[in-house]
Amino acid sequence: MKRHREAEVSDSGLESGMSLIVTGTIGIDTIFTPDGQHREGVLGGSCAYFAAAASHYGPVRLVAAVGEDFPDEHRQVLASFANIDARGLETRAGSKTFRWSGKYLDNMDHRETLSTDLNVLEEAPPRVPEAFKDSQYIFLANSHPQVQMDMLAQVPDAKLSVADTMDLWINIAKDDLTRLLRKVDGLVLNYDEAELYTGAKNPVTAGRKLLGHGPRFVVIKKGEHGCILVHRDGIAALPAYPAEQVIDPTGAGDTFAGGMMGHIASTAQGEDPGSFDVIRRALAHGTIIASFTIETFSLERLAEITDAQIGERYDEFAAMMRLH
Amino acid sequence: MKRHREAEVSDSGLESGMSLIVTGTIGIDTIFTPDGQHREGVLGGSCAYFAAAASHYGPVRLVAAVGEDFPDEHRQVLASFANIDARGLETRAGSKTFRWSGKYLDNMDHRETLSTDLNVLEEAPPRVPEAFKDSQYIFLANSHPQVQMDMLAQVPDAKLSVADTMDLWINIAKDDLTRLLRKVDGLVLNYDEAELYTGAKNPVTAGRKLLGHGPRFVVIKKGEHGCILVHRDGIAALPAYPAEQVIDPTGAGDTFAGGMMGHIASTAQGEDPGSFDVIRRALAHGTIIASFTIETFSLERLAEITDAQIGERYDEFAAMMRLH
Numbered sequence: 001m002k003r004h005r006e007a008e009v010s011d012s013g014l015e016s017g018m019s020l021i022v023t024g025t026i027g028i029d030t031i032f033t034p035d036g037q038h039r040e041g042v043l044g045g046s047c048a049y050f051a052a053a054a055s056h057y058g059p060v061r062l063v064a065a066v067g068e069d070f071p072d073e074h075r076q077v078l079a080s081f082a083n084i085d086a087r088g089l090e091t092r093a094g095s096k097t098f099r100w101s102g103k104y105l106d107n108m109d110h111r112e113t114l115s116t117d118l119n120v121l122e123e124a125p126p127r128v129p130e131a132f133k134d135s136q137y138i139f140l141a142n143s144h145p146q147v148q149m150d151m152l153a154q155v156p157d158a159k160l161s162v163a164d165t166m167d168l169w170i171n172i173a174k175d176d177l178t179r180l181l182r183k184v185d186g187l188v189l190n191y192d193e194a195e196l197y198t199g200a201k202n203p204v205t206a207g208r209k210l211l212g213h214g215p216r217f218v219v220i221k222k223g224e225h226g227c228i229l230v231h232r233d234g235i236a237a238l239p240a241y242p243a244e245q246v247i248d249p250t251g252a253g254d255t256f257a258g259g260m261m262g263h264i265a266s267t268a269q270g271e272d273p274g275s276f277d278v279i280r281r282a283l284a285h286g287t288i289i290a291s292f293t294i295e296t297f298s299l300e301r302l303a304e305i306t307d308a309q310i311g312e313r314y315d316e317f318a319a320m321m322r323l324h
Numbered sequence: 325m326k327r328h329r330e331a332e333v334s335d336s337g338l339e340s341g342m343s344l345i346v347t348g349t350i351g352i353d354t355i356f357t358p359d360g361q362h363r364e365g366v367l368g369g370s371c372a373y374f375a376a377a378a379s380h381y382g383p384v385r386l387v388a389a390v391g392e393d394f395p396d397e398h399r400q401v402l403a404s405f406a407n408i409d410a411r412g413l414e415t416r417a418g419s420k421t422f423r424w425s426g427k428y429l430d431n432m433d434h435r436e437t438l439s440t441d442l443n444v445l446e447e448a449p450p451r452v453p454e455a456f457k458d459s460q461y462i463f464l465a466n467s468h469p470q471v472q473m474d475m476l477a478q479v480p481d482a483k484l485s486v487a488d489t490m491d492l493w494i495n496i497a498k499d500d501l502t503r504l505l506r507k508v509d510g511l512v513l514n515y516d517e518a519e520l521y522t523g524a525k526n527p528v529t530a531g532r533k534l535l536g537h538g539p540r541f542v543v544i545k546k547g548e549h550g551c552i553l554v555h556r557d558g559i560a561a562l563p564a565y566p567a568e569q570v571i572d573p574t575g576a577g578d579t580f581a582g583g584m585m586g587h588i589a590s591t592a593q594g595e596d597p598g599s600f601d602v603i604r605r606a607l608a609h610g611t612i613i614a615s616f617t618i619e620t621f622s623l624e625r626l627a628e629i630t631d632a633q634i635g636e637r638y639d640e641f642a643a644m645m646r647l648h
Contacts, residue, residue: 106525107525108525201430201431201432202567202568202570203566204566204567204568205568208568222549225546225549225550225563226549226550226561226563228563228566234644235566235644236566236644236645237550237563237564237565237566237644237645238563238645239550239552239561239562239563240561241561242527242528242552242559242560242561243528244526244528244529244532246526280644281647284647314647315648317647318647318648319648320558320559320560320561320604321560321561321562321645321646321647322645322646322647322648323605323608323638323641323642323645323646324639324642324643324646
């Protein structure tokens with residue numbers, strides 16, 4: 001982990017070494033929470049959340065497109081994370097940024113989408129900049145599986161590729177998703193999405209069925225109930241960090257993935273980055289960084305947490321589950 | 325842990341040492357599962373499940389009442405667990421045994437009660453035999469909180485007392501339950517019951533509110549999602565064992581408590597049996613024994629598992645969560 005505010009990341013630091021890349025969306029969110037709070041037009045999107053989380057572990061390259069309406073203040077927030085290399089952020093003249101509005105129900109694990117304006121997401125996807133094509137670790141944040149496939153093809157040297165997905169693509173582009181599964185090392189998806197894709201209600205069974213389509217591992221996310229890892233070489237379950245302060249769960253899944261991939265990219269040099277034990281341990285880092293995300297809106301908490309705070313909570317989490 | 329089939333439990337062995345006692349119900353269950361299987365008239369009830377689980381860790385004294393219709397075969401099943409001391413099992417002439425019938429819905433975490441015949445449970449509760457009154461560890465399995473209070477009063481030397489409860493008592497006897505909370509060291513209840521009692525949707529907040537009524541710790545059970553421990557001295561979360569074979573979840577919660585209390589009673593000699601770390605570790609034992617319970621109907625799996633099988637799964641579970 002490197003503190004993003006302190007790290008002096010040189011150009012060569014961003015180019016070499018960890019070379020983690022994330023492709024996905026950057027959006028402008030409006031969010032309503034059950035306690036009556038709401039925030040209008042905050043920075044969101046899978047890429048933004050992922051990169052902010054991963055940046056606490058090391059450099060991360062971001063590829064996404066926004067419109068000319070993308071506010072300067074949001075650009076400055078991204079720039080405040082020194083480890084985020086935003087050279088892959090395309091700003092398109094004449095286009096509008098993706099916008100999403102949602103409302104969390106009483107149970108924070110469920111939300112209702114109030115409006116979605118795809119805008120720039122309906123246009124051609126962004127391109128991976130030349131300088132990013134040597135990336136070794138790639139996370140394909142949620143988008144159409146064809147777009148994910150296209151992004152993956154632009155990063156030919158990836159040692160570890162992991163994709164997220166959502167119910168929409170399982171419903172309308174399942175064949176594309178199945179083709180993607182043959183190409184990636186890992187898949188991250190929600191509990192109900194794993195059931196939707198496989199028809200299996202048991203998450204371990206669902207995970208095994210997904211492995212049958214190609215990936216080495218599947219991470220089934222259960223929100224406040226943690227996650228299950230189904231890997232060719234083993235099964236593991238992890239609880240979520242038992243958080244009492246949950247304001248806005250938006251981005252929890254993306255930052256979970258960001259912590260996981262950021263940890264792997266920063267530590268797995270030399271060893272197999274997709275091994276059962278590497279992934280299992282990385283999930284704990286994802287769990288901890290996600291537990292900070294939900295403490296307030298947007299990237300606010302991720303912008304202010306320190307290494308010491310992350311490390312302290314990680315140690316508490318590890319001690320909580322230490323049995324031998 | 326002692327293997328119940330091998331243990332040579334002398335009378336003095338049953339009388340002294342661990343002296344764990346459980347009070348609750350023994351019933352005759354009829355169970356329908358989503359895969360179309362069903363079992364008619366099998367041995368069930370909180371006491372039976374708890375005792376069978378706890379008996380894998382050491383002696384356990386059982387206090388419950390059945391009617392004269394209680395089948396010999398069920399009596400023999402109980403007797404097959406050498407560590408169960410059933411001298412507290414009252415068989416009442418002219419009475420009928422408690423019967424319950426239920427159907428599990430597609431999601432194994434939810435069930436529908438088809439019929440309940442309280443029978444002997446509507447009569448005076450059983451008495452704690454003289455020989456059991458020196459028990460040091462008491463588990464008050466689910467029943468009316470007044471009955472639980474009465475049972476607790478008959479075991480005055482208890483070093484650790486833990487109660488289970490259910491939504492019914494929160495709805496119709498909340499004041500009695502609140503009085504009970506002042507008397508016990510710990511409470512075990514389901515996630516939705518914790519919310520029902522406290523009005524708090526967050527399980528940690530709900531647990532803290534429950535601590536405000538007296539107990540040192542609260543264990544919030546989440547079925548397939550594990551459990552959360554809210555203790556005066558700390559918070560912990562544990563996943564469930566990621567089981568693929570789930571046939572009948574009946575008794576999972578009772579055997580979880582049985583493993584927890586059995587482990588404490590067999591190992592906590594000398595140390596504070598209600599400390600955060602003792603309870604936290606005990607929950608992992610409860611988790612593992614419960615994962616065997618659900619692999620088939622009634623006490624069938626608990627009757628056949630060996631120490632080696634329990635130990636192996638426990639070690640696997642511990643390794644799954646080892647981070648430091």
